[in-house]
Amino acid sequence: MTKSKKEKKESLFAKFVNLILTVTIAVLIGSQVCTAANNNLRIAQISDAHFSSFEKNTSYKFLEKSGDLLDDAITQVNTSGAYDFVIFTGDLINKPKVSELQKFLNHTDNLIYPWYAIDGNHDISIDGELNKNKFREILANNNDRMNQRNMYYAFTPKKGYRVICLDSIIDYKITTNGEIPNDEFIWLKEELDKYSKDTIIICTHVPILEPFPSANHRMENEYELKRLLKTQKTPIIVLQGHYHGARLMQDKNVLYISCPSLVTFPNAFRVININTNKDKIKVDVFLKETGLKDIQTRAKIRVMGTQMLYGEESDRNGSFELRREE
Numbered sequence: 001m002t003k004s005k006k007e008k009k010e011s012l013f014a015k016f017v018n019l020i021l022t023v024t025i026a027v028l029i030g031s032q033v034c035t036a037a038n039n040n041l042r043i044a045q046i047s048d049a050h051f052s053s054f055e056k057n058t059s060y061k062f063l064e065k066s067g068d069l070l071d072d073a074i075t076q077v078n079t080s081g082a083y084d085f086v087i088f089t090g091d092l093i094n095k096p097k098v099s100e101l102q103k104f105l106n107h108t109d110n111l112i113y114p115w116y117a118i119d120g121n122h123d124i125s126i127d128g129e130l131n132k133n134k135f136r137e138i139l140a141n142n143n144d145r146m147n148q149r150n151m152y153y154a155f156t157p158k159k160g161y162r163v164i165c166l167d168s169i170i171d172y173k174i175t176t177n178g179e180i181p182n183d184e185f186i187w188l189k190e191e192l193d194k195y196s197k198d199t200i201i202i203c204t205h206v207p208i209l210e211p212f213p214s215a216n217h218r219m220e221n222e223y224e225l226k227r228l229l230k231t232q233k234t235p236i237i238v239l240q241g242h243y244h245g246a247r248l249m250q251d252k253n254v255l256y257i258s259c260p261s262l263v264t265f266p267n268a269f270r271v272i273n274i275n276t277n278k279d280k281i282k283v284d285v286f287l288k289e290t291g292l293k294d295i296q297t298r299a300k301i302r303v304m305g306t307q308m309l310y311g312e313e314s315d316r317n318g319s320f321e322l323r324r325e326e
Contacts, residue, residue, distance in 0.1 A: 045270040047241030048261035050094040089241040090120025090205025096130040120205040162195040168206035178206025179220040207240040211247035211258040235322035246311035265300040287316035
């Protein structure tokens with residue numbers, strides 16, 4: 001039976017109404033998704049890349065493939081969804097040479113997301129060519145976001161979040177221990193006070209809370225730093241490196257995330273998803289191992305005590321809730 005003109009008009013009108021409703025619902029859902037996404041922060045933490053263009057493997061560092069491992073991490077980041085930023089938490093290079101840092105930056109040029117870096121003890125030479133000022137100058141020339149006055153600095157990647165990058169490297173004596181000098185400690189306290197309503201992310205090479213004991217890698221004023229963080233009411237996430245081990249440790253409203261090294265088993269980096277919701281935040285932490293499995297297998301053979309570096313499953317991946325105290 002042929003439809004009448006009236007029926008055809010009603011049918012077209014019904015389709016039009018359905019289209020409008022569909023578009024409206026899609027817009028509303030999209031708006032909700034975007035609103036939720038605006039409360040999120042997604043970070044990739046890459047630590048202890050120890051990039052080297054000329055060195056042989058050591059007893060535990062797979063230096064000969066450091067460039068390949070770095071490229072693999074960068075490719076994984078570029079192809080695994082949007083990130084707000086990438087942070088390199090020290091020891092970008094294995095030897096403090098200008099040429100090595102410049103070659104390292106040739107690799108980071110391939111990152112499609114904003115990136116930042118802090119210094120590690122392998123990045124800085126006490127009496128050589130790559131002191132802190134030179135290190136900072138080279139990074140600034142390559143990355144406008146690194147154009148800072150000091151090696152320690154802070155930035156706001158998104159409303160409600162404050163990232164504080166510490167310079168924990170001692171450059172007045174030969175040591176692999178670290179410290180936060182008094183002037184930097186005062187600056188840190190001022191940042192915490194000023195952004196007391198934000199979720200705080202602290203980035204440091206030398207850990208504030210050790211993932212495991214090491215007398216020659218520890219932060220010399222760790223107790224003062226831990227006491228300062230404990231007095232804060234805002235959620236604090238600490239991203240740290242140096243020990244090459246995977247650990248996740250929570251102390252009330254402070255979450256300590258220790259990141260493995262790219263050149264030492266398990267040859268991995270971290271992905272951190274943070275969702276802020278009024279008086280609490282949820283933090284999901286993941287360990288992303290290299291896709292270069294042959295290198296990872298060979299790197300594992302070179303290391304004694306692999307379990308200490310790899311950690312338990314709860315050290316590799318975990319979900320945490322941090323509360324904002326009144």
